[in-house]
Amino acid sequence: MQLIRTVIDERRIPRSRRVLAFSIVSLLGACSDDVGTATEGETGSTSAPGSTSTGEPASTTSTGEPTTSTTGSASTTGQASETSAGELTTDDVPGEESGSTGAPICPDGEVICEGDTVKVCDGAGGFKFEEACSKGCFAGYGCQICVPNTTACGGPTVYLCNEKGNKQTEVDYCDPFQGMECDPGIGQCVGDCSADALGRSNVGCDFHLANGLQHDLHNQEPDRTGYVIANMGDQPIVLTLTWPGSVAKAHFGTVPPEGTSTFYLGWNEALVAGTGPTARVEDAAVRLRATGPIALNQFNTFDPTGSSDASTVLPVTAWSDRYVVASWASSGGLPGFYTVTAAHDDTTITLTPSATGKAVQAGAGVAADGSGVVTLDAGEVLQVVAQLDDAADLTGTIVAADKPVQVSGGHKCADIPAGRESCDHLEEAMLPLGDLATEYLVVPPLDESGQRIVRIVASEDDTSLSFSPDQQVAKTLAKAGDFVDLGPTSAAFVVAADKKILVSQYMLGQPDADGDPSMILAVSPQHWRERYVIQALSDWTAQFAEIVAKDGAQVTFDGLPVGGWQPLAGTGYSVARVEIDDAVPPGNHVLLADQGVGLAVRGVADLVSYWYPGGFEIHEPPQ
Known part of the structure; x- marks a missing residue:
């Protein structure tokens, strides 16, 4: 504004x-x-x-x-x-x-x-x-x-x-709990948690938490959804939760500077259970506020119990009014989905399905062809669920709103590639369409095979692609929401487009990967950060920080120089992998660089994995 x-x-x-x-x-x-x-x-x-x-x-x-x-x-x-x-x-x-x-x-x-x-x-x-x-x-x-x-x-x-x-x-509203006040001289909020101070990034002070469909064997106790909070400031931060439909609040802890903290939420059966239909779920999102800037990641499930993935939760200051969805095709009788969360009453959502997204389980004002106009109030979540036909894939659907919303895409338990009988939960918060880019460096996981599937989604009609080094794939996407898949492949490459695109990657299931299917969005080099704070989880077999930087960049992890860089041929970038030690109390780690670097955080265990981007920072206004 x-x-x-x-x-x-x-x-x-x-x-x-x-x-x-x-x-x-x-x-x-x-x-x-x-x-x-x-x-x-x-x-x-x-x-x-x-x-x-x-x-x-x-x-x-x-x-x-x-x-x-x-x-x-x-x-x-x-x-x-x-x-x-x-x-x-x-x-x-x-x-x-x-x-x-x-x-x-x-x-x-x-x-x-x-x-x-x-x-x-x-x-x-x-x-x-x-x-x-x-x-x-x-x-x-x-x-x-x-x-x-x-x-x-x-x-x-x-x-x-x-x-x-x-x-x-x-x-x-200039929330006093977040240290903000309204400055009458300029008519806007000021303070460390104000929109101007935070900018557009994964770091913020106000979040709305809601998960999506999870395998029915893993959406109940003792499995749990967990959240990891990283203090991005130099002062202790106090946290509070507000449950939807209630004024009840819980002050549940303080996070030290550059420290991390973990908490858990119970399952919302209306969001996680069953295989559909599409539903509007009232009082679904729990609100988390902080007295200073934090980064927040959701782990669903938190423990390596058989179906898990992780996502970077966006603060309200990074929400927008237009998104393109990444999901995965229904498989094994289990559907893909996307969710839309509102922070304001009377938020009108308009859905425009892609060519593959016209097979939806109708409900809550959403038609079977994936189109619809739905009104949400604060704290409500719309979960759109694909039909169970293997051709039903919600990827490419355009979500528009008259007020800022949060959109996440995923799958109840996906087989990747199709037909592989080792499904795993997928989830990731979508970046606003205006914050997407026209160029990405796409790097595989540094496991034994390095195999994964890369999906490139158009946000506008008549989008042309180019690759360096070249990839043998269609170079033109005719309609907004159309996409092309590469792989399975272990290739690292730069993809450029004449219009903004979304790029997602999917880890393969056993036996072609160290873990099982998981999903991550690529972050453009122009949106990389110079500082990240992350946490290693306990009980996972192995966890990695995979760092991508321009050749010659100076990068430290927990104060030690990062070594073992592997050049990515023809790109001018290199990648390095650091194993994350969960024995370092309390398991939090700090990455610093003299320029923006990319970070992917990955964990694997027996028949389970997670994969999420370490963060992003938008250096120009959305378009």
Whole structure:
């Protein structure tokens, strides 16, 4: 959201009548409390976010008309002075034409304010219209409740005034628990957890947690979903959980600087059990807030018990309104899925299926062809489930929303390649479509075979691909949502496109891999980070940090230089693998580099694995 401060067009207003608004809040002192519905001309006692210049709301009559003025009149003679509303008026300028009052004649049709009275000039020194405003007068606009296209603070809440100046909408909340406050000078949240301070990355202070379909042998106790929190700041961080549909909160721990912490959540049967149909699940997402920046990963399941994967959970500050989905085809009678999580009430979701995504188990307003328009409230999750036909693959579906949402893709238990009888759960949070890239370095896992399947998905029609070194695969994707698979292959390569693409990789099942199927999204080199904090889990056979960097980059892991770099032919990059030691108390590890590097974190055990990107950081606005 671009924040626009009040600007007065000085070319249209003579200098003697220019008004510079020092405070949006003071101007809004007579605005309506009924934010989002209040309009100019309503009756009844009203107030607005902020206060008048005296700190008290203007008193009103039974019809809503003010009985006292909070702004005062503009000075027309003498030195510049401040009115009671914090407005500054300027002197008359010698030599300008004046009317009978000594003020310069304003052009015909110009809208000016004198206190809470709007006047329209007749061009001859008088006024052809004037009226007392019930809720405030704004130079150049007249009677309005707020300055059009500006934001203002109402306590910790940020409100946006519409383009007509007759309606305000809540657009942000500066959560005091997260150390934020609303700065009235700019009308937006400030603090280490504010959107401006965090930027767009996997690091944030506000998360909504919900998992998807999991194999029915592993979606109940003693199996569990676990979350690993990494403190990305230099101060201890306090955490709190809020359960949906309740004001109950739990402060459950403090994470030391560069430290990690783990917690577990119970299973939501409506999300994890069965094989469909598509459903809208109320009160499904648990909210996690932190007093400082953290990175968060979900492990489903947390223990190596037979069906597991991991994903990088995106904070609300990285959510967006448009995504393209990566999933996998239904197999062995088990379906692929994607989930959409809302943080705001009345969020409208519009679904456009891909060519392979038109085979959906209908429900919750989603048709059997995968299309639909669904409205979600805060904390609700829409889980779209593919038909059980092996040709049903939700990959490529476009998810659009009128408010930012979170989208994850996955599979209840996928066979990779198709027909392999060693399924495993898949899950990964999707990167917003605007944060995708046109070039990726795609690197295989550094296990014995290095085999995996690479999937490249178009976000727009007529997308052309190129590879270095070249790969023998179709180079044109005709429609948004179309995709091409490479492999199984152990090749490392750069893929470039003329439009943004999504790239996902899938680990193979036994016996062609050290573990079993899992899923990871590729992160473009332009979105790599210079610092990561990760945790090794206990009871896994082996866990690795696989690092990709430009040749010559200086990289340390737990303070020691990373060695054993393997050049990736023809790319100018090299890859190294560091085994993660879960015996290092409390199992947390820090990677530092002198430039952005890529990180994939991978764990394997008997018939189970996980694979997730270590993080990302967007260095430019989404497009």
